[in-house]
Amino acid sequence: MRSGRVLASIAALGLAASLAGAAPRRAAPGGAQRPGPDLFGGYSYTHAGEAGLNGWSLVGSYPLRGELSLVADLSGHYGSFAGADLGQLAFMGGVRWRARRGHRLSPFAEGLLGAARTSTSVEVIGASVEDADTDWGFGFGGGVDYRLGERWSVRALVHLRVLWGEGATDEDPRFSVGAVYRFGP
Amino acid sequence: MDRRTLLTWAAVLAAVVVGACGGDSPSSPSSSAGVVVQGVVLGDGAAVSASSGSPVAAAKAGKVTVKVDGTSITVDVSANGTFELKGVPGGTFTLIFLVDGVEIGRVVVSAEDGSEVKIVVQVKDSVLVLVEIKVEDDDPSPSPSASPTACIVNGGRVGQGIELEGNVSSGNASAFEMTAAGATGLVDVDSSAASFRCIGGAKTDTDAECKASVQTGAKVHVRGTLRTCSAFDAVVTAAEVKVQKD
Numbered sequence: 489m490r491s492g493r494v495l496a497s498i499a500a501l502g503l504a505a506s507l508a509g510a511a512p513r514r515a516a517p518g519g520a521q522r523p524g525p526d527l528f529g530g531y532s533y534t535h536a537g538e539a540g541l542n543g544w545s546l547v548g549s550y551p552l553r554g555e556l557s558l559v560a561d562l563s564g565h566y567g568s569f570a571g572a573d574l575g576q577l578a579f580m581g582g583v584r585w586r587a588r589r590g591h592r593l594s595p596f597a598e599g600l601l602g603a604a605r606t607s608t609s610v611e612v613i614g615a616s617v618e619d620a621d622t623d624w625g626f627g628f629g630g631g632v633d634y635r636l637g638e639r640w641s642v643r644a645l646v647h648l649r650v651l652w653g654e655g656a657t658d659e660d661p662r663f664s665v666g667a668v669y670r671f672g673p
Numbered sequence: 674m675d676r677r678t679l680l681t682w683a684a685v686l687a688a689v690v691v692g693a694c695g696g697d698s699p700s701s702p703s704s705s706a707g708v709v710v711q712g713v714v715l716g717d718g719a720a721v722s723a724s725s726g727s728p729v730a731a732a733k734a735g736k737v738t739v740k741v742d743g744t745s746i747t748v749d750v751s752a753n754g755t756f757e758l759k760g761v762p763g764g765t766f767t768l769i770f771l772v773d774g775v776e777i778g779r780v781v782v783s784a785e786d787g788s789e790v791k792i793v794v795q796v797k798d799s800v801l802v803l804v805e806i807k808v809e810d811d812d813p814s815p816s817p818s819a820s821p822t823a824c825i826v827n828g829g830r831v832g833q834g835i836e837l838e839g840n841v842s843s844g845n846a847s848a849f850e851m852t853a854a855g856a857t858g859l860v861d862v863d864s865s866a867a868s869f870r871c872i873g874g875a876k877t878d879t880d881a882e883c884k885a886s887v888q889t890g891a892k893v894h895v896r897g898t899l900r901t902c903s904a905f906d907a908v909v910t911a912a913e914v915k916v917q918k919d
Binding site: 536537538539569570571572574576606608610612617619621623651652653654655656657658 | 711715735749750753756757773804
């Protein structure tokens with residue numbers, strides 16, 4: 489399971505790096521950011537149920553009109569609890585509203601819908617007992633981008649993810665920090 | 674960006690964090706005293722494999738709740754199967770597992786104040802299956818009261834003396850597995866440092882002959898110390914092994 493996490497993390501970072509490398513690098517007039525797709529990659533923490541899990545987050549956005557963007561959010565979180573190994577892979581999509589685009593400090597809010605797949609495994613005297621479950625849900629929250637240059641920013645993001653499982657509803661906070669690369673002109 | 678806008682956003686983010694952290698608190702008192710029980714409930718579709726393969730889709734039976742018998746301490750199991758109980762009075766207590774309000778099983782645990790119990794169970798066909806239980810004490814030395822009662826040796830206490838009577842199922846005079854009265858599974862016996870004595874039947878004079886009679890099917894009486902015990906296995910270090918000769 490650990491090697492899977494590492495591979496997933498490397499794949500996420502590699503995808504971000506390759507997309508960033510393929511993008512044009514033309515300066516925007518005045519240094520302000522114009523609307524354009526962007527990709528965020530970084531560290532992520534979530535408190536899932538009773539377990540604190542660490543992992544990665546990869547979020548892409550595409551501008552719609554005005555201050556609105558479409559958002560696709562993929563994240564993986566891993567850890568152990570009560571002797572069992574837990575992994576959670578989530579994909580959510582939704583809409584982001586950004587305030588004061590083009591300023592150095594640019595906050596945003598977003599609402600997402602999607603699903604999270606949680607896998608649990610425990611090793612008992614040489615045998616592995618495993619379980620996996622997919623829960624649907626939604627997330628909302630916001631964050632802030634701090635512009636470092638023409639295309640790069642750093643981002644802090646806070647979400648509350650609500651997941652409906654069989655007979656239970658989890659309200660899981662999530663915190664992510666990382667780098668953002670903006671594509672387009 | 675003006676200060677007012679920043680403060681507004683800070684307040685929104687703080688509200689998200691505070692709201693999130695307040696959502697999953699168990700109804701038990703959040704006291705540092707007592708026992709902390711952390712657990713995972715696996716669903717009906719959990720797969721067991723000798724090596725880690727692909728997990729199968731699970732179907733949890735419904736809303737799972739865990740209660741501490743005789744107290745008001747109760748908690749709903751989260752959607753990902755995790756739960757935590759805090760402030761459980763130390764000593765022997767019973768965890769009651771319910772699905773949609775209907776009891777499906779109990780686990781009796783002995784743990785001292787300040788210790789942490791880690792338990793994994795599975796809800797299978799509306800029946801509770803204990804997968805694993807560990808009691809972690811603040812005191813690193815083995816403590817008899819830190820031994821879970823989910824032990825295959827009835828009444829067995831880790832670190833204390835024990836006497837077992839039963840039959841050898843495999844092994845030899847150095848180490849063997851045995852069935853024992855009052856045990857629900859095979860007990861591993863480390864007899865490498867034990868003294869051997871043959872009793873009854875034809876007189877056996879030599880120690881070597883007595884040791885050689887420790888074979889599959891031999892009736893033995895073991896006196897020693899219970900080193901480990903779980904719901905699946907137990908290890909006893911033998912001080913004396915008596916072999917019954919017919």
